[in-house]
Amino acid sequence: MTQPTLIDGKAIAATVRDEIGRRASELLASTGKRPGLAVVLVGEDPASEVYVRSKDRTANELGFHSVKHTLPASTGESHLLELIGTLNDDPDIHGILVQLPLPSHIDESKVLRLIKPEKDVDGFHPVNVGLLTSGEKDHALIPCTPHGSLILLKRTLGSDLSGLNAVVVGRSNIVGKPMASLLLQESCTVTVAHSRTKDLPDVIRAADIVVAAVGRPEMIRGDWIKRGATVIDVGINRLPAPEKGEGKTRLVGDVAFRECQSHVGAITPVPGGVGPMTIVMLMANTLTAARRQLGFPEDKPIF
Numbered sequence: 001m002t003q004p005t006l007i008d009g010k011a012i013a014a015t016v017r018d019e020i021g022r023r024a025s026e027l028l029a030s031t032g033k034r035p036g037l038a039v040v041l042v043g044e045d046p047a048s049e050v051y052v053r054s055k056d057r058t059a060n061e062l063g064f065h066s067v068k069h070t071l072p073a074s075t076g077e078s079h080l081l082e083l084i085g086t087l088n089d090d091p092d093i094h095g096i097l098v099q100l101p102l103p104s105h106i107d108e109s110k111v112l113r114l115i116k117p118e119k120d121v122d123g124f125h126p127v128n129v130g131l132l133t134s135g136e137k138d139h140a141l142i143p144c145t146p147h148g149s150l151i152l153l154k155r156t157l158g159s160d161l162s163g164l165n166a167v168v169v170g171r172s173n174i175v176g177k178p179m180a181s182l183l184l185q186e187s188c189t190v191t192v193a194h195s196r197t198k199d200l201p202d203v204i205r206a207a208d209i210v211v212a213a214v215g216r217p218e219m220i221r222g223d224w225i226k227r228g229a230t231v232i233d234v235g236i237n238r239l240p241a242p243e244k245g246e247g248k249t250r251l252v253g254d255v256a257f258r259e260c261q262s263h264v265g266a267i268t269p270v271p272g273g274v275g276p277m278t279i280v281m282l283m284a285n286t287l288t289a290a291r292r293q294l295g296f297p298e299d300k301p302i303f
């Protein structure tokens with residue numbers, strides 16, 4: 001039995017991060033400016049707190065100017081919109097990220113639409129969505145998780161993905177839809193599958209590339225995936241793990257990892273696969289946004 005290639009997201013993220021650090025130093029030397037990132041967290045969701053801390057820490061480690069706004073869950077929508085307005089006008093802030101999900105009394109799309117497109121380092125503003133889907137991704141800011149997933153695919157399969165059958169399972173605005181757009185622009189034949197898809201196992205069996213982003217623990221079984229396929233598991237699901245001790249949990253993806261090991265070509269682990277790329281691509285977007293706002297756009301996208 002040959003073992004599949006384990007796609008090491010941590011190691012690949014570290015190489016991307018080194019490149020960002022080098023380019024941020026160049027920017028500082030030529031403009032005297034650091035990329036500036038503002039991360040906004042509303043509420044006390046423990047997972048969101050971890051992600052926001054990690055974003056702030058990574059930005060600081062790269063020498064960025066990083067500001068964290070932590071607001072209580074009771075924050076009114078108008079207060080949040082006011083804060084976005086202030087950050088939009090702050091010349092030292094080049095990137096704004098509002099951690100999702102927001103509390104249910106706040107209209108998420110209203111908040112995301114208020115962020116200036118050039119500061120929208122999550123790539124969720126309709127202007128950036130439009131640029132990506134209309135084939136102008138070099139002028140867009142691209143959502144971090146799908147962009148990171150594409151880098152993992154290219155580092156694994158090489159830069160030419162054309163003609164490959166890709167199945168994206170999940171149609172969220174954060175992952176599924178932008179991932180499908182990116183793969184289409186790589187000339188893959190793309191299918192977006194979702195909860196209403198008929199014969200899902202057979203649809204997935206046709207894929208050379210499977211991107212799983214459904215948010216359901218181990219829903220995609222090993223025998224749904226064809227021999228030699230490449231699997232990108234975006235799912236991060238926390239399950240109880242009493243075997244580790246009382247109250248302990250373990251993380252699993254959307255794919256039954258162990259069932260894949262006998263026959264897939266390559267697969268991302270959870271944790272340590274896509275997750276680390278999400279954080280580092282946020283830093284890449286912040287650097288890109290800063291360069292554009294400071295009048296130093298790259299000739300071609302950094303990543």
Ligand SMILES: Nc1nc2c(c(=O)[nH]1)N[C@@H](CN(C=O)c1ccc(C(=O)N[C@@H](CCC(=O)O)C(=O)O)cc1)CN2
Pocket residue numbers: 050051097098099100101122144145174236251270271272273274275276278279
């Ligand atoms: N505004 C946004 N909100 C959310 C996004 C996003 O891209 N923008 N994505 C997710 C959460 N997320 C980043 O915000 C994120 C998720 C997971 C990881 C990560 O590194 N995961 C680790 C495991 C960490 C753990 O132990 O929990 C891994 O997979 O190795 C980073 C970022 C929803 N919200």
